[in-house]
Amino acid sequence: MGLESTALADAVRRLYAEVAAPGAGGIDLNVLRECIGAEHVVMTSRHDGDTAWRACTQFGQVEERELGQWLTMADHESLVRLTASGLPVRTSTFLSRRAMASTELYQEVLRPLNGGLAAVSYWREHDGWRGLSYCRSLESGHDFREDELASIQALVPHLRTIEQLHAQLRQRTRASVDAAHDMLNLAPQAVLLLDAAGRVVFLNRSASALLARPGCGLRADREGLRARDAAEDRRLQQAVRLAAELAPESRRAALSDGAVAAQGLPVTIRRALPLRPLILSIVPAASLSAQAEFGSARVAVMVHNAGTDGTIATARLVEAYGLTAREAELAVLLGKGEDLAGAAGLMALSAGTARQYLKQIFAKLGVQRQAELVRLLVASFPQE
Structure with missing residues (x-):
């Protein structure tokens, strides 16, 4: 048997929850890594003639390019055939640990990434294929057990569904973005x-x-x-x-x-x-x-x-x-041609309060007369 049913069910729940999260990128590889107990997980996909890599932990863009140089498309196609219908296999079944340790691929790429032992699972899609490699350190000697392979296989139908859901969400998001563009452009x-x-x-x-x-x-x-x-x-x-x-x-x-x-x-x-x-x-x-x-x-x-x-x-x-909101409101009304009494009426101010506001406006703007205030406002907001 594979992982405990509760642990596997929890992993599936987390995978489905993550696909709907804002900014989600599809399958959460960290959930898979934690669930199976791998050092890192690599996802490879090929659609419409393009190959893409995605991985979690200890794996950056430089390593992606290097690994892409080592693993040819023929290698991937062989793995697709070996793991038909998502049935996972250990890489150690067709390349022994000793043989792997002697390869340049291991010494140059996999060893620095704590890799070398892997369980791989590929599946075909309508326009290509997708594959997952669960990786562990060759030096640890902890190859993937049968129950772990069974758990990897049990996850495959869910992973295929999640990728389909993510593709649909991408289409809807694209439509939403286009609508937002149109709205703001109007x-x-x-x-x-x-x-x-x-x-x-x-x-x-x-x-x-x-x-x-x-x-x-x-x-x-x-x-x-x-x-x-x-x-x-x-x-x-x-x-x-x-x-x-x-x-x-x-x-x-x-x-x-x-x-x-x-x-x-x-x-x-x-x-x-x-x-x-x-x-x-x-x-x-x-x-x-x-x-x-x-x-x-x-x-x-x-x-x-x-x-x-x-x-x-x-x-x-x-x-x-540095005017207050009420002082600024009075200044704007005066700048538009209102006299002090008219502006005070529009603002529901007493004459005394309006005069006090005007005194404070004069002090802050460095003017002494209402005419100077109007000229300053006109200069600050010239007509186009």
């Missing part, structure tokens, strides 16, 4: 999605057009999304790191009430005159439900033209001049 607002390192993983058509404009103030290259001004770039990178590190709930708690919280963490990017500055609202990608369709996306950047509406202008004033 947005008139520029939207960029960044990974945890700040590199761009997606930008919609509006963002592409914006970055292509002369005097944009932003660039996107291999380093990520960067501001051309050094001071602005430092603030941008800090905001991206914060959004990448914190969950949406924590980010919202870290922001103050009012326009800034509504817009996300704002970063102002100046552009060549007469273009208005840009306001970048930087939030975790999960807050846009973008992470499921863009697996590596951690940060969403939404770009606004400063001054196109009162909320954005308010965020600009809060960030640039």
